[in-house]
Amino acid sequence: MNTIAIVLVIGLVLFTIGLSILSRRFTRTTADFYLAGRKVGSFSNASAISGDYLSAASFLGVAAAVYASGLDGVWYAAGFAGGFMVVVLFIASALRRFGEYTVADFAFGRFGTDRIRLVTVVGVLLTSMFYMAPQMYGAGTTWSILVGRGFLGMSAYNTGVVVVAAVMMFYVAMGGMKGTTLNQVFQFWWLNFATILLVVFIFGSGFSYPQALADASADTLVNAKTVTVADLTADDGAMLAKAEGAMTAEGFANVEAAIAAGDETAKVDVVLPQVNKLHELRDMVFVEPGHRYNKLDQFSMVLALVLGTAGLPHILNRYYTNPSGSAARRSTFWVLILIGMFYIMAPIIGLAGRELIANAVADGSAPTAANYVDGLLVTASQIMPMMGQIIGGQWLLGIVSAGAFAAMFSTIGGLLIASASAVGHDVYEKYINPNATEKQRVFFAKSAVIVFAFVALGIGLGIPASGLNTAYPAIIAMMVTWAFAFGAGTFVPMLLTGIWWKGTTEKGAIAGMIVGGGGSLLIILLNILKTLGVLTAGGLLGFLGDMTYPTVFTFPAALLTIIVISKMDGQLPKNVDHIWMRIHGTAHERYEREHGLDKVGGMFGGAPKGASK
Amino acid sequence: MAAQAEAAAQATGGETYIQHGSHIDTIESVDMVFRAQRKLSFTYGAIFFAVTLAIPALSGVWEAWYAEPIWGGFTANYLFVSLLYYVFLWTMAWTYSKKADKLDEDLMYMAEEIEAKFRAEHADELDEEV
Numbered sequence: 140m141n142t143i144a145i146v147l148v149i150g151l152v153l154f155t156i157g158l159s160i161l162s163r164r165f166t167r168t169t170a171d172f173y174l175a176g177r178k179v180g181s182f183s184n185a186s187a188i189s190g191d192y193l194s195a196a197s198f199l200g201v202a203a204a205v206y207a208s209g210l211d212g213v214w215y216a217a218g219f220a221g222g223f224m225v226v227v228l229f230i231a232s233a234l235r236r237f238g239e240y241t242v243a244d245f246a247f248g249r250f251g252t253d254r255i256r257l258v259t260v261v262g263v264l265l266t267s268m269f270y271m272a273p274q275m276y277g278a279g280t281t282w283s284i285l286v287g288r289g290f291l292g293m294s295a296y297n298t299g300v301v302v303v304a305a306v307m308m309f310y311v312a313m314g315g316m317k318g319t320t321l322n323q324v325f326q327f328w329w330l331n332f333a334t335i336l337l338v339v340f341i342f343g344s345g346f347s348y349p350q351a352l353a354d355a356s357a358d359t360l361v362n363a364k365t366v367t368v369a370d371l372t373a374d375d376g377a378m379l380a381k382a383e384g385a386m387t388a389e390g391f392a393n394v395e396a397a398i399a400a401g402d403e404t405a406k407v408d409v410v411l412p413q414v415n416k417l418h419e420l421r422d423m424v425f426v427e428p429g430h431r432y433n434k435l436d437q438f439s440m441v442l443a444l445v446l447g448t449a450g451l452p453h454i455l456n457r458y459y460t461n462p463s464g465s466a467a468r469r470s471t472f473w474v475l476i477l478i479g480m481f482y483i484m485a486p487i488i489g490l491a492g493r494e495l496i497a498n499a500v501a502d503g504s505a506p507t508a509a510n511y512v513d514g515l516l517v518t519a520s521q522i523m524p525m526m527g528q529i530i531g532g533q534w535l536l537g538i539v540s541a542g543a544f545a546a547m548f549s550t551i552g553g554l555l556i557a558s559a560s561a562v563g564h565d566v567y568e569k570y571i572n573p574n575a576t577e578k579q580r581v582f583f584a585k586s587a588v589i590v591f592a593f594v595a596l597g598i599g600l601g602i603p604a605s606g607l608n609t610a611y612p613a614i615i616a617m618m619v620t621w622a623f624a625f626g627a628g629t630f631v632p633m634l635l636t637g638i639w640w641k642g643t644t645e646k647g648a649i650a651g652m653i654v655g656g657g658g659s660l661l662i663i664l665l666n667i668l669k670t671l672g673v674l675t676a677g678g679l680l681g682f683l684g685d686m687t688y689p690t691v692f693t694f695p696a697a698l699l700t701i702i703v704i705s706k707m708d709g710q711l712p713k714n715v716d717h718i719w720m721r722i723h724g725t726a727h728e729r730y731e732r733e734h735g736l737d738k739v740g741g742m743f744g745g746a747p748k749g750a751s752k
Numbered sequence: 753m754a755a756q757a758e759a760a761a762q763a764t765g766g767e768t769y770i771q772h773g774s775h776i777d778t779i780e781s782v783d784m785v786f787r788a789q790r791k792l793s794f795t796y797g798a799i800f801f802a803v804t805l806a807i808p809a810l811s812g813v814w815e816a817w818y819a820e821p822i823w824g825g826f827t828a829n830y831l832f833v834s835l836l837y838y839v840f841l842w843t844m845a846w847t848y849s850k851k852a853d854k855l856d857e858d859l860m861y862m863a864e865e866i867e868a869k870f871r872a873e874h875a876d877e878l879d880e881e882v
Contacts (some may be wrong), residue, residue, distance in 0.1 A: 196786050217837045224800050227845055228793045230850070356825050359758060417812065426830050427818055428811040437808035445804055472845045479838040486834050535803020716779050720770045723786040724777035725860050727770075741845055 144285050144537035151329070151541045152306055155548060158315030158321045176700040181466050185473030187320045188457050190327030192219075192448075192474070193481060194270070194550035198330055198543055200616030201482065202526075203519040205489025207362055209355070209425035211432055212489060215616050216482035218444025222623075225449045225631075227471035232464035233638045233722050234455060240450050241557075242630060243565040248721070249637045250645035251712040256565060258649055261559040262629040262656055263452040267554045267591075268598060269622035270451070271380065274547045274554070274684040275599025276608065277520070278303035281543045284508045285522050285536075302597035303547060308592035310548075311555045312585040319552040326545035331540030333480055337523070338484045340530040341491045348487060355493045360413040361385045363515040365609060369403040382409040390513040408512040425493070432687065439691035440620070446694055447623025448631035453553035456560065464728060492522045499529045504535075520615050551595065558594075560588035610670045611649030618689065621663050628655030628693035636701050641719055645712070647705030655697025662689035785859045792855060796848045803840060804853040807833060 197219060204212030238243055242263060247256040256564070282299020289298040311319055322422045371379050379398075383391055390410065397407040415421050417429030417437065432440050448454060458467050497514030499505035506528045510517040516525060527539035563584040568575060575583070602608055611617045636643040662683050668674035669684035676684075686692075712718060720726075770777045810817040811829055820830040 210833065213830070213834050218835045219836060221800075221804055224841055224844060227796075228797045228800065228848060232789075347824070349826055351825070352830065353821065353825030421819075426821075426825055426827055428808075428829065434812050437811060438805065441804060441808050445801075455807060463776045465856060468849045468852055472842075472849050475838075475841050475845045479842060483835060483838055639793075717770065719786070720779065721781045723789065724770055724782045725785060725856065726777040728856075729860055729864070 141285060141536055141540075143533045144540045147328075147541040148285065148544050151326075151336060151544055151548075154325070155306070155310050155322050158325065159310040159318035162314035162318030162321060173661075176637045178674040181469040182473055183320070183324055184457065184466075184470040185410065185477055186327050187323040188454060188470060188474045188550035189477040189481075190323030190545075191323075191453060191457060191553035192451075192478060192550070193327060193330060193546055194280075194619060195543065195547045196616045196619035197478075197481070197485070198334075198546035199277050199281070199520050199523050200273070200619065201485040202492065203522050204616045206484040206492045206516070206522050207359060207519040208430040211430045212616075213486045215444070215620070218441055219448070220479050220482045221441075221445040222448025223471055223475050223478070225445055226454070226458075227468055227475075229410055230455070230634055230638065231458050231467040233470050234458050234634075235467040236464045236724070236727065237722050241560050242455050242567055242745075243561060244635070245307050246633065246648070249567075249712075249718055250643075250648055251714075252645050253570070255649050255652075256500055258652055259630075259633075260506055260561045260565045262652060263565075263623075264558060265656070265660075266450065266452055266622055266629065267558045267561075268594065269625055270453070271551065271554050271595045272598045272602060272621060273618035274551050275300050275303065275595050276618070277484075277543065279599060279603075280518070280520055281524065281540060281547075282427055284521055285540045287508055289485040296601055296603060300596060303544070303551070304592050304596040304599065305722045307548060307551045307595070308589050309556060311552050311592075312588040315556070315581075315584070315637070322552060323549040326549040327477070329545045330542040330549075331477070333527075333539045334484050334488070335714065336531065336535060336538060337488055337526060341487060341495070341526075344495070344530060346487075346491050346495075351490050351494060352426055355490060356424040357423070359385075359513070360423045360425050360430060361410050361513075362413055362519075363408055363512045363517045363518060364411055365406050365408050367403065368398055368405050370409060371409065372398065374553055378409075378411070381411050385410045385412045387513050393512075408510060408517050410515060412512045425490075435691060436687050436708050439686065439688040442694060443620055443627055443688040443690035446627035446631050446690060447620070448626075449634065450626025450628075451622070452499050452561070453550075453557035454624075454628070455630075456557050457553070479611075485565075485631050488526055489522065490527055490569040492516070494502045495529055496522075496525060505529065519694050555588050555591050555595075557593040559584050563587045606671060607667065610667075617687075624688050624690050624693070625656060625659045626661065627690045628659035628697055631655075632694060632697040632701055636698070636705075638722055639713060640702075640705075642709040642711065643701060644705040644710050646708045646710065647701040648705075650704040651697040651701035654700045655693045658687045658693040658696060662686055662693070776870060778866060778870050780870075781809070784862060784866070788855055788859060789852070792848070792851055796844060800844060807837075 162437045197216075201212070201216045201219075204215045206212070207465055232385045234245060237248060243256045243259040246259040247253070277298035279299040282302065283295040285296055286298070289295045291298075292398035293301065310322065314322070366378070371382070379394075382394060386394070386409065392405055394409055397405055413423040413430055415423040415427070415429040416431070416433040418427075421427070421429070423430055428437065458470075494507065494518060496511070505511060506525055509521045509525050512677040516522060523543060524536055524539050531538075563580065567583045567587075572579065572583075602614075607618075629652050632655055633648045636651070637648060663681060665674060665684035666687060669681070674680065674684050683689075767881060807829070816828070818827055822828055822832065
């Protein structure tokens, strides 16, 4: 157990709770609870969006993906950042001008039926749950490294999941969007501070980026993998022969000992040479593309990442907190600066890990909380805290571990708010109790937060039982990308056509969401089944099951569906001109500017600076 | 806010408009704003997607791009994805935001001109302040 790290994490939790209690005094209305009163300034909002966005997948997953996959892992960083260009170019300003609270509100306001609002709510909940899963898994794994033990009869992993769910339940229900925003700002800067420290320590140790890249690419890329003796010796020992060629004599002796013990179900850590999926005749080296993606997947992955951001409800909701459309654009520019800095640094840590972790294992200074084989981490997702301990000792491990929890807290907070607003604002206030008082609405929103925190808890506890964590090499980043792919297929075509094509009809939009969302779910499910070895069929199912990301098919299919069905349907809302004026009109902004209402107010209430009385 | 906009939406002499306080959007002014914004956003969008999708395209076909070191171990592909892509994004976002803000300013003045014309034509039917 690492005392310094635990003290820092407890300090983070207490500070988080303190901010939520402070915010509670200023969360009286649903606009306060869901939107922080719509008065969050560009830079504050950019910091909060960055905190919301930089989840466990980014903080723990990007460096891990680079460590395991080289260039194909770097794409996670570039793609996650690139997604905000789609937001700023096509969505941010229009969404803010349209007003409202949620993505489902936009769908209802634009197309005018309860049916599309409810379809959107289902999509929001599914996206949020997809995104929640890796955060909760990250919570369990980070707790395992940090504390290394469970409480109340639970495993260390389960304890981490329970603790994070409980903290989130408390602080989001208590502070609402204001508390969550303040916490996200703080959490973003903490995790950024931890990353900067790591990079400073790495360069301080004599690291040369170009040279390290050359060294890492000198030989075939190898990775550690945990397999059963039965799998290792199957097919006349094909995998065993590969492992023997890639491992040191000392490392392979442990493998031979495990085989000699005769237990076919015993698990053993091996090192295997990696295959180039893009250029099959070339060796797979760190600096080249092809470790994860074949030619089709290269495009599908890029599309999933750059389009998916615009389909994440918890990110889009934050745009409603801006005071104006122009402020929404400025926020996005600052987001790109802030997360860009982070995403430039994360791959450096992943690359440096190849050399520094191997050196630490060789000289016996590697932390004992992780497993290694031949100088490689068996679980790549542990790279951030392990690098913290190796290059900065207990203090840096503590700062990095607190950074990991900050990343999880900030994202889970945004997801809980998005989920609560989907059922609280979009269902309860509209259908179950339209005459609810403000007090009843806020109470329901807080209750919804608690319910979804329990759902998150269930998801987190269920992941290890599914076997997903051992089937994918960097499962945290992988699961987040599934959320991106689902959002890109479900929401982005509807938002793009809803904002930019007046001829979009309700039936077209719903059909597009079903085709995009349903298609994404189907392909992701087939990929999971194939990776777990459940699906062995060839043909079309096998082809789809081989696709890591569905976006290259689902996004154009959804777009085409919307266009074709809308053309066939032709039933535009009766007030389509009014709707169009709400999305693209400027009278409201001219009015707000005249009265000083476009200015940023205090996060704790009070009139906006410069507002006319 | 949305409720305010809807409440103020009216039709006058066959023309629809939205009124916020003393400010009015007509379908004519909004279409003008929409077309200008669409041109700007889709021009930048085309550049963004062309550059972004060119990277995996080059990774599939051009060996000098993905396999030949140009600085230490950096290939052009690795250098672009790990560093230069962000400079591209920052430049795009900055110039787009500036142009969009400028466009907003220009269009607001133009919208006000259209509004003045509309107000003169429908002076009897308009509210003074909503």
